[in-house]
Amino acid sequence: MTQPENLRPERREEEEVARLLSDVGSRKLNRRQVLRRGIALGLSVPAIGWLLAACGSDDDAADDAGEESGGSGSGAASPTTGSGASGSGSGGSPASGGTAQNGGRLTLIITGNIPDLDPHSAYDSTASSVFFGTHEMLVRFKGSSTEEYEPMLAESWESNEDKTVWTFRIPDGVKFHDGTDCDANAVAASFKRFHEMGLGPVNVINRFVESPDDIVAVDKNTL
Helix, strand or coil, X not given: CCCCHHHCHHHXXXXXXXXHHHHHHCCCCCHHHHHHHHHHCCCCHHHHXXXXXXXXXXXXXXXXXXXXXXXXXCXXXXXXXXXXXXXXXXXXXXXXXXXCCCCXXXXXXXXXXXXXXXXXXXXXXXXXXXXXXXXXXXXXXXXXXCCCEEXXXXXXXXXXXXXXXXXXECCCCCECCCCCECCHHHHHHHHHHHHHHCCHHHHHHHCCCCCHHHCCCCECCEC
């Protein structure tokens, strides 16, 4: 026995979305209200972005201020930073600038699932957004350059005359998240596994390194 049409959750959700579209079209909502209702309805990030774009580029500061102070806005008041909160400036507004600190939490809002969290097999931008926050490469691009490099995990590197052999120096004291040493032996084992698995982005390395046996840890600091 099916439920009456007006009681089915999916029908109610459709009606809520239709009402949101109508309110956006008639300019009844400011951008903050659209964002809140879109999130509450479980809309995708692209869909919410489309709705925000449909709101136009008008300055919603006045509407937002009225909403936060309990004015005519229909949404709930937004939390603000109190004067006694850590990192707040004068008047309770968040401080700008300052010195970066390690630790804390980074939250990523992405538009799709991450089916594979192994950097030796995953090869998509969504997974890479996680890898770049949890793994280190030997070197990285310097600033916005695509031709200059700077150290990341490796503290220095050099090549032989014909650039067929590259030697990297791994500094002392580098640890994995579990506290074990991340030395040249560990880096060599990682690259060998990458090469032998033959998945995902393996062509990034095997077109330059013919065999995993060519990856050698000379000592704990030299790869």
